[in-house]
Each structure stands twice: as C-alpha cells, then as structure tokens.
Amino acid sequence: MKQTQRHDAIIELVRQQGYVSTEELVEHFAVSPQTIRRDLNDLADQSKIHRHHGGAALPSSSVNAAYNDRKVMWSEEKARIAQRVASQIPDGATLFIDIGTTPEAVAHALMNHKGLRVVTNNLNVATLLTAKEDFRLILAGGEVRTRDGGIIGEATLDFISQFRLDYGILGISGIDMDGSLLEFDYHEVRTKRAIIENSRCVMLVTDHSKFGRNAMVNLGNMNLIDYLFTDQMPPASIMKIIEQHEVQLELC
Secondary structure: OOHHHHHHHHHHHHHHHOEEEHHHHHHHHOOOHHHHHHHHHHHHHOOOOEEEOOEEEOOOOOOOOOHHHHHHOOHHHHHHHHHHHHHOOOOOOEEEEOOOHHHHHHHHHOOOOOOOEEEEOEHHHHHHHOOOOOOEEEEOOOEEEOOOOEEEOHHHHHHHOOOOEEEEEEOOOEEOOOOOEEEOOHHHHHHHHHHHHOEEEEEEEOOHHHEOOOOOEEEEOHHHOOEEEEOOOOOHHHHHHHHHOOOEEEEO
16 A cells, blocks of 8 residues: 555544544554655644554544645535536536535536636636636635635625525535534635525535534534535534535435
C-alpha cells in the first residue's frame, strides 16, 4: 500500500472509531511502529488528525482542516456526487450554491447547463461560473473569509433573504450520529439557515467522511433538508434519522 493510500485509510479508521492506537495501526497495515509514527506525525502536521501519545484521535471540533487539504480529500467521491446533483437540476433553474469544496464540485458539474441563475456566497464558485456567459450570476455581499473564499456576515444574510430560489446546494462539516448537521463557524451556520429558508428544495452534498465527524456549531437536524447526496451508505443511526424525516437519499 502506498503512503498516500495508508494516510487516507488511517483518517478513515480514526473517523470511524474516534481514537485508534499505534499498535492497532501497526497490526492493521503490517508495517513497523516507526512507519506508523511517521504517518501520524505527517497527518497531525496537516491537521487531519490529533496526535496523542500512543495513538491518534479526531481533530479539534473547533477548527476545520485547511481549505486546500479539504479540496483534494475524497475528490473522486465529490466529483461523483456533483455529477448526480447536476443531473437533477434542469436548464434555466435558479439556485443557491454554498461555501465548501463539495458545492464547488457541483458548480464544476453545472458548466454544461444552460441559462442557470445562480446566487452564491462562494468566491471560488463565482470565479468559475463567470466563464458561462448565458448564466446569470449574483454574488452575495459581506465579509470575505480569505482562507476559503467564503462570504459571511450580516450583510450576507440580508442579501440572501431577498431571494426565493428553486434549489439550495449546501455542504456540511459533520453529521453527528443523532442526525445533527454540524459546522465550525457560527456565522456560516447562520448563512446556511438563510439559504435553507429561501430554497424550495434543499440538497445537502457531502462525502462519507463527514458521518460521525465532530464540529462545534449545530445547524439543525435532517428535517431541514430534502435530499442527501453522498458516496456511501450512512451509518445505521444516521440512516434511521434520514428515514424518519423522509429525506431522499442519493448514493453516488
């Protein structure tokens, strides 16, 4: 197994178990303790895990991983999710596109559509979609978050509340086992709520790594969304909440 594959697998084990010991990882991957320690140190330096003596745990629930790191993680899965979402949005539709690497992947997948009218608080999405002369693109005002191009704040909320659109394309940082939708930034949560309130159909787009992942701000529960697009079957406890609230699950 290549180092990058092992790193991804370690992250997945930590996500599933919450904590994993060095000994478990040595046995699981059949490599030396020194190799595992180097792996854990590398991942901790990238803020993908929290390094403990004798093992590793989930990273802090108060700080998200760096934007460029998140963009390359699970990129194939995000692309599949994005293609499925795009297939369900007709030409000429109106939609919000949220902050996040998976909503950005959806924007890429919409480049062959015609006549879309898009409102976004994501500078990266806006930059991409300016290449589409037949799209009507509206960029929300507010404070630019330089680390990822997100636009947030009171002005953003007021701006979004002026619209009523067909679709809201939302990302999320974590989904707790009780179905709670979690984020790291309180201001971003308020913006997501505004998008939800002003969308006729809310589509949550997220890869499987967000299931069971911790973050400190609660957006709400699964009853806020209409569709969940993801790449793997959610854990049983989350699946129960999805069914309870009659959310349409799309496995991509």
